[in-house]
Amino acid sequence: xxxxxxxxxxxxxxxEQDYIQEAFDTNWIAPLGANxxxxxxxxxxxxxxxxxxxxxxxxxxxxxxxxxxxxxxxxTVFCSSFTFIASANPIKYLGADVTxxxxxxxTWNMSPQALERALADAKKENGxxxxxxxxxxxxxSAKMDELVAICESYGVPIIEDAAESMGSTxxxxxxxxxxxxxxxxxxxxxxxxxxxxxxLVAKDQKxxxxxxxxxxxxxxxxxxxxxxxxGYNYRMSNVLAGIGRAQMEVLDDRIKARQDNFRFYAGRWExxxxxxxxxxxxxxxxxxxxxxxxxxxxxxxxxxxxxxxxMQALGVETRVLWKPLHLQPVFATAxxxxxxxxxxxxxxxxxxxxxxxxxxxxxTQAELEYVGTALEMILKExxxxxxxxxxxxxxxxxxx
Ligand SMILES: *Cc1c(COP(=O)(O)O)cnc(C)c1O
Numbered sequence: 325x326x327x328x329x330x331x332x333x334x335x336x337x338x339x340e341q342d343y344i345q346e347a348f349d350t351n352w353i354a355p356l357g358a359n360x361x362x363x364x365x366x367x368x369x370x371x372x373x374x375x376x377x378x379x380x381x382x383x384x385x386x387x388x389x390x391x392x393x394x395x396x397x398x399x400t401v402f403c404s405s406f407t408f409i410a411s412a413n414p415i416k417y418l419g420a421d422v423t424x425x426x427x428x429x430x431t432w433n434m435s436p437q438a439l440e441r442a443l444a445d446a447k448k449e450n451g452x453x454x455x456x457x458x459x460x461x462x463x464x465s466a467k468m469d470e471l472v473a474i475c476e477s478y479g480v481p482i483i484e485d486a487a488e489s490m491g492s493t494x495x496x497x498x499x500x501x502x503x504x505x506x507x508x509x510x511x512x513x514x515x516x517x518x519x520x521x522x523x524l525v526a527k528d529q530k531x532x533x534x535x536x537x538x539x540x541x542x543x544x545x546x547x548x549x550x551x552x553x554x555g556y557n558y559r560m561s562n563v564l565a566g567i568g569r570a571q572m573e574v575l576d577d578r579i580k581a582r583q584d585n586f587r588f589y590a591g592r593w594e595x596x597x598x599x600x601x602x603x604x605x606x607x608x609x610x611x612x613x614x615x616x617x618x619x620x621x622x623x624x625x626x627x628x629x630x631x632x633x634x635m636q637a638l639g640v641e642t643r644v645l646w647k648p649l650h651l652q653p654v655f656a657t658a659x660x661x662x663x664x665x666x667x668x669x670x671x672x673x674x675x676x677x678x679x680x681x682x683x684x685x686x687x688t689q690a691e692l693e694y695v696g697t698a699l700e701m702i703l704k705e706x707x708x709x710x711x712x713x714x715x716x717x718x719x720x721x722x723x724x
Contacts, residue, residue, distance in 0.1 A: 329695060330641045332513045332614060335686040336567075337574045343566030355380075355540075357562030359569055364523070366572040370491070371498040373506065373525035375532035378560035378568070379539060382487040382509025382522035386457070387414035388535045388558060389483045389505035389524060395420045395454045402442060404434045404459040404466075404485070405648040405660060406671035410509075411459050411485045412649050423453065424650040426663040427670040431605050432616075433466030434458050435663040435670065436474055442661040443478045455481050460489035460499050461646070462602060462680070463515075463582070463611040468494045468502045483507065487522070490515055491579045494608045500525055515578050515613050515685070516571035518564040579611045581685035585692065586612040589681060592696040593617075598624070598703050614683045616645060618674070624703075628679045631702055638698045645678035 343359055352358065364376040379385045395401060397419030403412045405424035415422045423442055428435035439456065446452050456475055458466050475482050482503030486492075489499040490508045500506025510521035526532050537543075542555025560568075571578075586601070593599040600618040604610055619628050628644050635642045648671040650660035663670045682695050 328639045328641060329682045329687070329691050330684065331643055331680060331682055333684045333686065334512050334517045334519070335574075335578060335684060337570050339570035339573065340567040343569045344563055345566075347563050347566050352562045355557075355559035355561050357565070359562045359565035360560055363518075363560070363565040363568040363572065366569065367508070367523055367525070370572065370575065371501055371506075371525060373498075373501050374527050375525065375529045377524045377532050377535040377539060378565055379522040379524055379558050380560055381520055381558075382485075382507050382511065383410045383414060384539070384556065384558040385507035385509075385522040385524040386411065386483065386485065387417055387556070388538055389507060389526075390414050390418055390420075390455060391538055392505070392526075392531050392534055393455050393481055393483075399454045400446070400451055401455050401457060402439065402453045402480075403457040403649070404461075405650045405669075406432060406674060407459040407461060407485065407646055407649060408487070409649065409652065409654075410487070411457055412655070415457075420454070422649075422655065422658050424648070424655070424658055424660045425456075426661060427674065428467070428663050429670055430603055431464050431466055431608075432461055432602065432670075432674055433464065434471060435661075436467055436470035438661040438663050439471060440474050442659075443474065443480065447478065452478060453480055455483050457483045457485055458503065459485040459487075460492060462616050463489045463492050463613040464602065465489065465492055465494035465499055465605065465608045465610070467605070472502055481505075487511075487514065488613045489611060491575055492609060492611045494605075499611075501527075504528070505531070510568055510571070515582065515611055516568070516575050518560070518568040518571065521560050521564050521568060523560075578685040581687075582612040582615075582683055583610070585681075585683050585685075585687060586610075586615045588692050589615050589617070589696065593699070596700065596703065599699070612683070614680045616678055616680045618677045619679055620677070628677060631679060631699070634702045634705075635698055638701075640682060640695055640698050642682070643680045645674050645680060647675055648672060651675075 399420040484503040484506040486500035487509035492499040506525045510518040539558035542553040544550040602616040
């Protein structure tokens with residue numbers, strides 16, 4: 325292989341430049357215009373969401389959702405621990421506190437039983453959270469029936485972080501459309517991209533009108549500049565929305581390619597006992613944004629970091645799974661609820677053992693075969709590198 329095989333790279337269809345040209349031809353080089361409107365309409369149609377607001381990033385969309393739920397200093401928001409930091413950062417932008425919830429082993433996403441325990445405690449202390457942020461990692465839907473029922477019974481709204489799961493379904497329903505709000509990301513590494521961008525979807529049309537208002541500096545209707553609320557500059561550029569318009573047209577192809585990658589790896593390593601593919605929940609369809617595996621390396625005295633380094637030497641980019649947010653120094657004081665009290669947290673185990681593999685929709689068959697062989701060689705070779713960085717839990721898990 326003469327070029328590195330990367331984890332997840334942008335995959336253009338070729339039609340993006342037509343829509344960008346349209347923005348130039350009409351001189352709508354602004355955070356509004358026909359591409360933004362069309363991109364939003366396509367997301368709305370595809371997902372079946374009630375209404376859509378295209379934003380400058382997925383993080384901005386989460387921030388807007390929290391603002392619309394009136395999260396303010398002193399409030400608490402619950403969030404999956406096993407996720408990218410962007411899921412939780414906007415909670416802190418608003419001065420609120422976060423409580424992290426563990427994963428369960430069947431989806432790697434939020435544990436209903438840990439959530440139930442956390443909500444019961446919060447209720448006892450008269451401190452129910454303003455929202456629960458449920459993440460669907462690597463394209464796999466969380467157990468939405470259970471999670472939605474629990475949140476409803478406590479009357480707590482849901483924000484779905486579907487940044488990684490656009491086009492995935494749970495019992496036939498699109499990821500991001502279960503909660504009061506859902507967010508998508510179109511960052512460069514996501515299943516489709518606008519180079520940078522996001523979208524907020526909501527069940528309530530009025531909420532999206534408010535989101536657009538807040539995302540355009542909360543400018544009131546008046547002949548002068550009138551402001552009665554603090555807003556943001558969070559709308560998507562009409563140039564970038566042109567990329568998104570073309571990307572929406574190939575979303576189904578991109579999903580299929582990534583699902584094929586996962587199936588290739590699963591077939592290839594079926595008989596290798598050290599490799600366990602990410603589980604798939606029956607009745608749900610994952611877009612398989614990233615193909616992730618658990619590596620059982622204890623007998624080999626190796627860690628996923630050893631594998632990552634050896635793969636890198638062979639020209640293959642891999643990455644350990646998300647480091648749980650309750651282990652991040654920046655969230656050191658945040659409470660955490662484990663899936664099963666007294667056992668190692670599920671998300672800590674995943675972090676200790678998991679690895680993401682090259683997963684782009686533009687990988688060739690030869691590249692997939694190469695990745696397959698590379699991992700097999702490394703596992704056979706059986707030599708740890710003694711490289712270990714950040715792999716240990718940095719603090720004790722707190723029992724609640
Ligand atoms: C990418 C990502 C985000 C953030 O999206 P941006 O568009 O990069 O701001 C949020 N949550 C998760 C789980 C993500 O993977």
